Amino acid sequence: MTMDAQALSLNDIIRKQNPKVLEMLSERGKNIFFPKLGILAQSAQAKGKSINATIGEAVEDDGTSMHLPEFDSLINIPVNNIFPYAPSFGKPDLRDLWKSFIYKKNPSLKDIVFSKPIATNGLTHGISMIGYLFADEDDTVVLSDLYWENYNLIFENAYNAKVDTFELFSNGGFNVDAFGKKLNEVKKDKVLILLNFPNNPSGYTPLTSEIELIVNEIKKQADAGKKVVVLIDDAYFGLVYEDKVYPESIFVKLATLHENVLAVKLDGPTKEDYVWGFRVGFISYGIKGGTPELYEALENKTAGAVRGNISNISQLSQSLLQKVYSSEGYDESKKRKYNILKSRYNILKQTFTDARYAEYFEPLPFNSGYFMCVKLNKGLEAEKVRQQLLEKYSTGVIVLGNVIRLAFSAVPQAKLPELIENLYNACKDLV
Numbered sequence: 399m400t401m402d403a404q405a406l407s408l409n410d411i412i413r414k415q416n417p418k419v420l421e422m423l424s425e426r427g428k429n430i431f432f433p434k435l436g437i438l439a440q441s442a443q444a445k446g447k448s449i450n451a452t453i454g455e456a457v458e459d460d461g462t463s464m465h466l467p468e469f470d471s472l473i474n475i476p477v478n479n480i481f482p483y484a485p486s487f488g489k490p491d492l493r494d495l496w497k498s499f500i501y502k503k504n505p506s507l508k509d510i511v512f513s514k515p516i517a518t519n520g521l522t523h524g525i526s527m528i529g530y531l532f533a534d535e536d537d538t539v540v541l542s543d544l545y546w547e548n549y550n551l552i553f554e555n556a557y558n559a560k561v562d563t564f565e566l567f568s569n570g571g572f573n574v575d576a577f578g579k580k581l582n583e584v585k586k587d588k589v590l591i592l593l594n595f596p597n598n599p600s601g602y603t604p605l606t607s608e609i610e611l612i613v614n615e616i617k618k619q620a621d622a623g624k625k626v627v628v629l630i631d632d633a634y635f636g637l638v639y640e641d642k643v644y645p646e647s648i649f650v651k652l653a654t655l656h657e658n659v660l661a662v663k664l665d666g667p668t669k670e671d672y673v674w675g676f677r678v679g680f681i682s683y684g685i686k687g688g689t690p691e692l693y694e695a696l697e698n699k700t701a702g703a704v705r706g707n708i709s710n711i712s713q714l715s716q717s718l719l720q721k722v723y724s725s726e727g728y729d730e731s732k733k734r735k736y737n738i739l740k741s742r743y744n745i746l747k748q749t750f751t752d753a754r755y756a757e758y759f760e761p762l763p764f765n766s767g768y769f770m771c772v773k774l775n776k777g778l779e780a781e782k783v784r785q786q787l788l789e790k791y792s793t794g795v796i797v798l799g800n801v802i803r804l805a806f807s808a809v810p811q812a813k814l815p816e817l818i819e820n821l822y823n824a825c826k827d828l829v
């Protein structure tokens with residue numbers, strides 16, 4: 399395949415701004431571009447003309463979006479914020495708003511320059527688009543051994559990259575040594591790292607004291623000349639329940655760490671704003687010395703990948719979010735939901751202080767997010783415990799390897815002690 403002139407031009411810009419970033423791109427990533435010529439360009443030029451016969455949508459005689467009137471009583475926002483396609487980059491105002499939120503939620507970013515977020519169909523799609531842009535067949539993605547299983551489907555099944563894990567915990571905290579060792583084992587001069595805090599499934603976010611050590615391990619790789627793409631999966635951002643936990647995204651530390659480190663922030667309202675089915679997420683880039691030209695080229699490639707995969711993200715979901723983000727009660731309502739989750743977290747922590755439980759299981763470190771995990775003692779098999787919980791105690795949990803994941807986000811506060819008691823009894827039955 400010969401490379402399109404528009405891709406060549408983006409690659410030239412990237413090479414001039416930072417040649418390492420060009421080397422980080424996958425073959426797919428090097429080839430992709432957002433088509434500014436062709437249909438989209440011609441359509442843009444026709445905007446506002448008295449007759450516009452360019453767009454692949456249907457329009458009423460009065461110029462509004464054609465639609466079925468049965469929708470009218472269901473959705474109370476203007477028709478043009480519901481039915482038309484949204485841009486492949488995402489709705490411009492929502493992108494600006496989300497960027498301003500990133501600064502607000504991460505005060506240490508101060509005036510650090512990073513790209514404008516590109517909208518994705520939830521975080522899953524964002525992660526997949528980063529796989530598309532940066533993961534080649536022989537690349538390694540380094541993850542902690544407790545991780546969201548969907549990463550395998552994305553990196554291994556879709557892009558044939560290799561997922562390699564390090565042990566997440568040692569002595570009750572983040573295992574910095576294992577992380578550094580695993581990075582040293584990657585022999586290729588490029589590595590992808592995926593950091594997910596608060597972590598699914600463990601519910602762990604590194605303490606402020608651990609964050610510097612993690613960043614330092616990444617810097618060591620970059621200093622040694624390795625090109626590092628760090629995917630920061632911030633799905634559960636903001637749901638932190640303890641004081642010593644690092645409250646910002648590690649993106650803050652990585653966005654200006656080194657010319658060899660591209661920090662890729664994957665975030666969105668899915669879990670933070672409790673809109674799982676809306677399917678909206680964002681991708682933002684930061685790198686030391688990153689220029690507007692570099693970011694614009696990366697945004698174009700990312701929007702090109704989105705266009706070639708799913709074209710664009712739901713207009714309706716983006717419009718609803720934009721409306722709610724600008725509403726007066728938003729901050730207050732969000733805080734109330736956070737308080738509910740925090741209160742469940744506190745109850746769970748309290749419940750585990752019952753000394754009886756340690757005979758059969760122990761909690762792994764947790765301080766944030768939707769979940770926590772327990773490790774079983776006495777040679778208990780997690781799958782057998784799960785079956786027992788289902789059959790005898792009408793209780794559902796998730797088994798991952800030999801740990802059990804409990805989604806305290808999904809259990810009413812009053813039932814949390816019962817959940818742990820049921821787990822205890824199920825273990826007792828099986829010993």
Ligand SMILES: Cc1ncc(COP(=O)(O)O)c(C=O)c1O
Binds near residue numbers: 519523
């Ligand atoms: C760590 C992590 N990242 C991403 C996602 C998916 O987010 P989305 O629903 O926005 O695709 C999940 C959902 O379970 C998750 O646990």
